[in-house]
Amino acid sequence: MINERVTGSPIIRTALPAEAERIAALHHRARATYYPDGLPDDGTDWTAAWRGAVERPDGHVLCVVEQGEIIGVASFRTPEGAPAETVKLFQFHVDPGRWRSGVGTALHAACVEEWRADGRRTAVLDVHVDNRRAQAFYARQGWTPDPENPPAEGDHHLHLRYAVRPEG
Structure with a gap:
């Protein structure tokens, strides 16, 4: 388990429940960038969701x-009904002011390191079809369309897969 790691100036570590409000604010700022009509309000209490x-x-x-500010966040676990060697990246956000600065790449590498340590072999995620920036980021990291989960009619997400290879 990754408890704390220094990667240059920022620190990547396990989030704390008391940070849920700050994480939810980052989540909101990042998601708002790819909704052309504004972030939809589906009634979700994102602070409570992140605390959970x-x-x-x-x-x-x-x-x-970095300097006490949360500038990136990733949430993952085994999805219900999936084999234990599969992990789903449920949320991955970098503060928009820090895009293209290496924060996302470092956070992704930390996720992969944890997945390897936990014996995961496959990672999956869903990305919004309008979020071209995120799709390009994931492609650079080695994610590909999930052949076992093609988009359904009317689905607004693409399903991606990542092969978690052992080190070496």
Whole structure:
């Protein structure tokens, strides 16, 4: 388990329940960038949702902290009904002011390191079809369309897959 790691100036570590409000604010700023009509309000209490994700015994939330500010966050766990060697990246956000600065790449590498340590072999995620920036980021990291989960009619997400290879 990754508890704390220094990667240059920012620190990547496990998120704390008390940070849920700050994580939810980052989540909102990042998601708002790819909704042309504004972020839809589906009634979700994102602070409570993030607190729940951080407290889940079967999940993990990593955050990137620089000078006390959370600038990146990733949430992952085994999805229900999936084999134990599969992990789903449920949320992955970098503060828009830090895009293209290496924060996302470092956070992704920390996720992969944890997945390897946990014996994961496959990672999956869903990305919004309008989020071209994220799709390009994931492609650069080695994610590909999931052949076992093609988009359904009317689905607004693409399903991607990542092969978690052992080190070496």
